[in-house]
Amino acid sequence: MPTRDPHRSLEDELHAVLSDTSHLLPEDPASACALAERLLRECPGHPVATLQLAAGLARLGLAGEALPQFRSALRADGRLAAMPWAETLDAGADGPSAWIGEFAEASCPCCGGAAAEPIWAGTLADRVPGAQHLDALRTWARCAGCGLVRVLRPPSDAALQTYEAAAAVGAHAPGPLPPDEARLHAALLRHEQLLLRVRATLGTGAAGRPLRLLDIGSGWGDRLAAAKWAGFEVVGVEPDPRRRRWMERRLGPLPVVESLAELDAEPFDLVLFGGCVEEEDEGILLLDGLGSLLADDGLLVLHVDLLDHPVHRMRGYDDPIWARPNRRIWFERRTLTESLQVVGLAERAAWSDEQQPGGTWVLAGRAA
Numbered sequence: 001m002p003t004r005d006p007h008r009s010l011e012d013e014l015h016a017v018l019s020d021t022s023h024l025l026p027e028d029p030a031s032a033c034a035l036a037e038r039l040l041r042e043c044p045g046h047p048v049a050t051l052q053l054a055a056g057l058a059r060l061g062l063a064g065e066a067l068p069q070f071r072s073a074l075r076a077d078g079r080l081a082a083m084p085w086a087e088t089l090d091a092g093a094d095g096p097s098a099w100i101g102e103f104a105e106a107s108c109p110c111c112g113g114a115a116a117e118p119i120w121a122g123t124l125a126d127r128v129p130g131a132q133h134l135d136a137l138r139t140w141a142r143c144a145g146c147g148l149v150r151v152l153r154p155p156s157d158a159a160l161q162t163y164e165a166a167a168a169v170g171a172h173a174p175g176p177l178p179p180d181e182a183r184l185h186a187a188l189l190r191h192e193q194l195l196l197r198v199r200a201t202l203g204t205g206a207a208g209r210p211l212r213l214l215d216i217g218s219g220w221g222d223r224l225a226a227a228k229w230a231g232f233e234v235v236g237v238e239p240d241p242r243r244r245r246w247m248e249r250r251l252g253p254l255p256v257v258e259s260l261a262e263l264d265a266e267p268f269d270l271v272l273f274g275g276c277v278e279e280e281d282e283g284i285l286l287l288d289g290l291g292s293l294l295a296d297d298g299l300l301v302l303h304v305d306l307l308d309h310p311v312h313r314m315r316g317y318d319d320p321i322w323a324r325p326n327r328r329i330w331f332e333r334r335t336l337t338e339s340l341q342v343v344g345l346a347e348r349a350a351w352s353d354e355q356q357p358g359g360t361w362v363l364a365g366r367a368a
């Protein structure tokens with residue numbers, strides 16, 4: 001009767017678990033850590049087990065313990081070892097200092113503080129295919145001063161632009177297309193619901209005249225068209241000339257400009273920002289600029305993913321949004337409130353987005 005090779009069976013067991021690298025298994029991070037530690041006792045330095053231990057520790061919220069394991073795993077990755085960043089893996093740095101372009105040293109965009117405590121670490125390799133060299137060891141940290149969560153060292157602007165240009169081709173293949181009739185109809189229904197709730201939150205200061213609405217990032221113009229249809233006096237901002245031409249030809253006439261610099265000085269009752277504040281290099285400065293476009297009792301309408309929203313709490317650190325390469329900050333309810341206060345704004349209303357699980361609409365006006 002053949003004897004059982006315990007080493008072999010243990011490795012088989014782990015490899016069975018790890019064979020699908022698109023998932024972190026087992027589901028329970030404590031079990032994943034225990035399994036990885038068992039293999040590491042038998043096969044010290046095993047790169048797959050090291051990576052799984054690091055990911056498990058990160059999912060348990062033990063970012064400080066996860067970081068050295070991630071560094072070991074990355075050092076063992078032949079592709080990464082050939083990169084200049086590998087030289088810095090032992091230096092105790094929380095991230096690469098030289099990689100594809102330089103990495104930015106990011107201080108807190110809200111309070112300006114530099115001190116921050118790591119709360120999560122991970123690799124983008126299994127979450128964002130092709131991005132592992134962009135940001136091989138992503139570290140999220142909580143600001144010691146104000147508590148805002150941010151990426152400690154985001155990739156350089158040059159690296160992100162290269163990535164985004166390449167990703168845009170794949171994400172929208174065969175190229176960004178305008179909405180067909182069914183998609184336009186669905187979008188109009190969504191926008192009408194949003195505008196009804198937004199208008200209900202707006203004070204009565206503008207009663208007796210059409211409400212002025214600015215739509216920043218108008219895309220194909222569906223939101224702008226919905227607002228005009230609902231009786232708003234609208235202006236759109238859309239940098240893409242193809243989209244401007246399409247909306248003017250098919251949904252127009254719609255007043256849409258290429259950039260904010262083309263707007264006149266007249267303030268708006270509503271400013272809808274269609275982008276993602278959390279992906280902006282200077283997200284808090286952007287909030288300040290958006291607030292400056294508001295009339296005295298106007299409202300800024302933002303779409304945000306809040307870290308303490310129940311859906312994101314449930315997803316935890318496996319939330320794919322953690323791994324978006326261009327994401328800089330992640331608000332919680334409290335830190336969003338404080339960031340708005342910094343630029344003289346105050347939250348007026350917030351509700352969960354019916355269309356996007358975890359998304360939140362936040363309305364803010366000038367602080368009293």
Ligand SMILES: [Zn+2]
Nearest residue numbers: 108111143146
């Ligand atoms: Zn801060």
